[in-house]
Amino acid sequence: MDAGKSGSGKGNGSRGFGILEPGQVLWMFLAGLLFCQMVLPSLSCAKDKPPLRIAAAADLEAILPKIAEAFTRKTGIPVSVSYGSSGVFFLQVRHHAPFDLFMSADAFYPARLVRLGDGVPGTDRIYARGGLVLWFSRKPELAPGVSPVKALSDPSFGKxxxxxxxxxxxxxxxxxxxxxSGLVGTLxxxxxxxxxxxxxxxxxxxGAAGAGFLPVGLGEKLRTEKGWTWPVPGSCAPPLLQKxxxxxxxxxxxxxxxxxxxxxxxxxQAFFRKAGYGR
Amino acid sequence: MFHSPFGITLMLSFVTASILTLLGAPIAYGIAFSNRLGSVAGEILVSLTLVFPPAVLGYFLMVCFSPDSVFGHLFERVFGHPLAFSFEGLVVASIIYSLPFAVQPLTQSFRSVPSSHLEMARILGAGRLTTFFRVLLPISLPGLLTGWVLSFAHTVGEFGVVLMVGGNIPGETRTLSIEAYEDLLSLDFANARKAVFALLLLSLVSLLGIQLLNRWRRSG
Incomplete structure (x- = not known):
């Protein structure tokens, strides 16, 4: 049987397809798989000191790294954070995503998780009161007493x-x-x-859009030398309780x-205050 | 190394492409040599993931992989950890997502083999299996390797499925494409440049591989 195998291999070679025999290719794949099997456990196995895994809303990207670093310095517990949409994380947590803590951009998702039995009762806590800023690519010209939000109807700001x-x-x-502000129809x-x-x-x-709404934290992070920001008052957008x-x-x-x-x-909380969040 | 986004992406693409090539050969054989109805149905089924939005596919896979489902529960019982949000989960999801890229080139290769070759082998006394391994597969080797490279490249650039099924966990399921996306969105352009450069490198190598394969196929 073996002799026949090598014979057919040579036959292929003479026909111009034989840089590699299919048998050799198969062995290469098997060797690759074996190699991966050896390496995979090191990928999936728990490390000695697994970090605390946090799923965090995207608006925290500007501030959470500093808080996590301070926490690790104080307690020695390493922290690994994944940022994303609160809604996506909600879905993933519902399907047992291996996170330890979920920091949402609102109060709705954490409360819902507790009700559905995926969150530990009593641990859904408010950590920040998020506000909005309105960002303009340049300072809008306004008559005195007019709210800057009205400047959005100026078409020169683009999107x-x-x-x-x-x-x-x-x-x-x-x-x-x-x-x-009665701007939905025109905008x-x-x-x-x-x-x-x-x-x-x-x-x-x-610059794809000339003006837009940002959380206070990200508004700070966005380059301040260009653009002009206006903190949106609570009368226009009620502060977001983040749980x-x-x-x-x-x-x-x-x-x-x-x-x-x-x-x-x-x-x-000092970090949040510095970034413009209220409590 | 293996916990860096680059390492995870490289490993994921390699494992996925290799398993897909082994898995794709019998599937491509089935599509290429079954009757017309079977081959049409097979090709549609395999290509379904081409048109399905990746994030939606990712959501369905996440639901299937979660310990609440029969399949996910079985996996957890056997392997001791859930399939969703793990590297193994990414591999299974990528295999499903990149299936057409491995199967289609191979199906084309199989179809282009003159049926006289196969009939000759059968007449000379070779069994079906022998014909497959000694005649069909050697002639279709360029197609097999093209499938490997294409599914490798496709897995490198995968985004929506990986984000849903993997959960963006640093050191385990955060791939290069997610890293690049996150760096870009967080306006961290220095790190984004690194991730994009690594992606570009992997893409260029894969595309160069495809070009070389095409050259080899034409000359062969």
Whole structure:
């Protein structure tokens, strides 16, 4: 049988297909698979000291790294953060994503998780009161006493960016402000929806949109030398209560709770205040 | 190395492409040599993921992989950890997502083999299996390798499925494309440049591989 195999291999070679025999290719794949099998366990196995895994809303991207670093310095517990849309994280947590703590951009998702049995009861705590800023690529010219939000109807600002109100809490707040100001009808044709607030920040940063709504934290982060920001008052967009919750599937609930205490404590809150959040 | 986004992407693409090539050969054989109805149905089924929005496909896979489903539960019982949000979950999802890229070139290769070759082998006494391994597969080797490279390249650039099924966990399921996306969105352009450069490198190598394969096929 073996002799026949090598014979057919040579036959292929003479026909011009024989740089590699199919048998050799098969062995190469098997060797590759074996190699991966050896390496895979090192990928999936728990490390000695697994980090605290946090799923965080995109508006925290500007501030959470600093808080996590301070927390690690204080407690020695390493933290690994994934940023994304609160809505997507909600879906993933519902299907047992291996996070320990979920920091949402609103109060709705964490409360819902507790009700559905995926969050630890009593751990859904408010950690920040998020506000909006309205960002303009240049300072709008306004008659005295006129709210800057009215400047959005000036077509020279081009596209108006906001987060998608259907999936992003900050988008809902932005839409609320437009509705209160009676601008929804005139602006609808000019607005662009970002999947989350980070995308909105990118639209503004790149100049694809001339004005838009951002969370205070990201508004600070966006280059301040260009553009002009106006903090949206609570009468236009009510502040967003942002909640976090410890997840039931977490094997490190104690560490997650101590992170919660750190965030709601004085040192954690100082970071939020500095970034413009209220409490 | 293996916990960096680059390492994870490289490993994911390599494992996916390799498994797909092994898995794709019998599937392509089935499509190429079954009757017309079977081959049409097979090709449609395999190509379904080409038109399905990746994020939606990712959501369905996440639901299937979660321990609440029969399949996910079975996996957890056997392997001791859930399939969703793990590297293995990414591999299974990528195999489904990149299936057409491995199967289609191979199906074309199989179809272009003159049926006289196969009939000759059968007449000379070779069984079906022998004909497959000694005649069909050697002639279709360029198609097999093209399938490998294409599914490798496709997995490198995968985004929506990986984000949904993987959950963007640093060191485990955060691939280069997610890293690049996150860096761009967080306006961290220095890191984004690195991730994009790595992606570009992997893409260029894969595309160069395809060009070389095409050249080889034409000359062969």
């Amino acid at each position: 108006i960016a906001l987060a998608n109100p259907r999936v992003a809490p900050y988008g809902r707040a932005s839409l609320h402000c437009l509705k209160v 609808r044709a000019r607005w662009v929806l970002g999947d989350n607030v980070s995308q909105v920040a990118q639209y503004l940063e790149t 976090m919750v410890v997840l039931k599937t977490s094997s490190r609930q104690e560490a997650a709770k101590s992170f919660e205490s750190f965030v709601t404590g004085p040192s954690g």
